[in-house]
Amino acid sequence: MIKEGDYALFFDERGKKRLIKIRREGRFQSDLGYIEYKDVIGRYYGERFETSKNRFIWVLKPSLYDFIMKIKRRTQIVYPKDIGYIIVKLGVKHNSKILEIGTGSGALTTAFAWILSKEGLIDTFDKRCEFIELAKENVSKVNPEAKVNFHCIDALKADFKNEYYDIAFVDIDSPWNVVDRVYNALKPSGRVGFVLPTYNQVEKLLPYLDNKFIDL
Template sequence: MKIAEGDYVLVLTSEEKKYLVEVKEGFFHTHKDFLDLKDLVGKTYGEIVYGKKGEKFYVLKPSLYDFLMKIERATQVVYPKDIGYILLKLNIGPGSVVLECGGGSGALTTALAFMVGQEGKVISYERELKFQQIAIKNLKRLGLLDRVVFKNVEVVEAFEEEEVDAVFLDLKEPWYLISAAWKALKGGHFLGILVPTANQVSQCLLEIQRLPFLDIEVSEILLRKYKPNPERLRPEDRMVAHTGYLIFAKKVVEK
């Protein structure tokens, strides 16, 4: 596949530093060299290109993970290590209709929109317009904006939607909207919540257990990477540890 103007590429330097770059008029600079981005048009992903001073650059196809790691943000975002598990637990796939409340800068929104496909839909509630505008910019980069309905309102008692496949809450006090989530969900379908502290988990559990939800789970995902040296294999010095607690439950009609 040939690279075209307007595409995004992942530029990897000889020192293996990564940069997500849009192919357009202008230059890409590092401390060692620079590229005329127009020179990338017509190249194939995986090729080596050389800077104006002879430095070697690798031009790679960016993955969804790469986009999420380079996302523009004005808020704390949901990390890829958590997003993968969330997508599986909420059973997100082509055609899903999923509601999120607390969209923030749009990291999870982006992943949800990618997974629901052309036939699905993401409804994203966010009360702060400035955050939502950043999320819209992030969705545009991947061409996923048409899969998302943005709602700049603060939900107090109920969502406008019913019979959705999944609901995800990423709020300071999500327990106030768990009842609203139950009403919005299809029977037997999936609620997810992300909170940063243990006392918030307890508050959520009290409300979940009061309502017709079953199959309740609380989890935390830690990610430890290793230095890819076959002769001295060892963990990286730093790791992405606690980012939040995940809570999941399934709606039932009664219990």
């Protein structure tokens, strides 16, 4: 049942989508007419609603894909096709302890939070506080109960617990600067991933991983 404060995907008869937070007051408005939010509360996802102009809109339960594609962003984000590979490759589970360096707009943080139960946690770091605030808002939409600790600090100045994390993910311009710190923060046999947009960055990073990480 749809409650006030829930998110819903409004899907019209032309295939257009809008991600909406349901409120007691107000209405969903488009060129196909409007639907009062109060008429949606108490109904079920998947139902069809008739607008004020006798057109039809379906109110659907958003998927993780919908949240990420509609995410508020101020940076480049990791997209679903890459997120799926990252999650599988790193072996993210409901109880994983995850270290993330480079929060950005929080797309990957959002995906991690979607998976985690109360037994898992994320420590995510970014030196840009405005990115941290945006990521907090984005993550809260999918799993407000997820244990996500947001840190507005340069990862080079942060204190990481030794052998604490199952997984680390690094998305910063110069990841080689944090390799030693990430290595020490991971549990034995922990996994780490990096996002690097250029071949030159990959070429520079690889020597820093030698003699530390095995399955490259």
